[in-house]
Amino acid sequence: MYKAVINVTLKKSVLDPQGKTVLHALSSLGFTEARDLRVGKHFELTVEASDRKLAEARIREMCDKLLINPVIEDYTLELEEAQGAER
């Protein structure tokens, strides 16, 4: 079993209205040091795979097909072997 953590943000070139609003809220709360804020999405995904390479390939396929919209979003993927790999 492999556990993936996928973090999604809007691409740098895409304006993030939500992030902008939250940043404004921070500065109006007195956190004037806050400079830049992007709101994103976070997936925790467990997959069954015979090896790490296959797990990563399948997860990237899932990202491309459904989890991410490559027109507006970028993502990072962290992958680790989960407990209970040998059952």
Next chain:
Amino acid sequence: MKAAVVVFPGSNCDTDCFLALRDVMGMEVEFVWHKEADLPKADLVVLPGGFSYGDYLRTGAVARFSRVMEAVRKHAAEGRPLIGICNGFQILLEAGLLPGAMLRNTSLSFVCEYVWLRVEDTKNPFTRALEPGALLSIPIAHGEGNYYCEEDTLKMLQDESRIVFRYAGADGRPAAEANPNGSRDNIAGILNEKRNILGMMPHPERATESVLGSQDGKKIWESVLG
């Protein structure tokens, strides 16, 4: 003319479309449930507005994998008209049948109001009964209608005259103040390359009877009727 209105779980403008097309426009209309593998023999297919699959993940992201979408693709590939309204537009974008993507409105608010649309292109099945520059009063109702595409895509849409509607002021100018959601270039509706697929955020089905405040939406359906 026969029209098919696709119904996804969470569609909520399906009945509006059905009634506008049947009772006002006199078309023969049929609902098609998203699990169907085939469409009835239809001249026009409508993907209506709503919140398909609760807008989970991204608007339209799940609906585009519905079984019926293969048949919808086939219908469009044969050159017949396909219109996606609001959530239907979002589904067409996610399905890759139209370029670009939708972002949250810059206001972060759900916007529900009448807007002015300037007709930019009339060489397509959806606005051929109109004159370029015509102004239509049609309502919008969405939280994610902020159309985004990359620079080269925008240029392609402009160069190929695939922007059908722009948000405009009452004076007909597509000014920044008239943009209700932050869409690039005030885009409210675009065509595919073959010009038989239209995606638009405003709801022409909600502007078909004077009691609703406007009948301008009829001109779009009249164009389809030819």
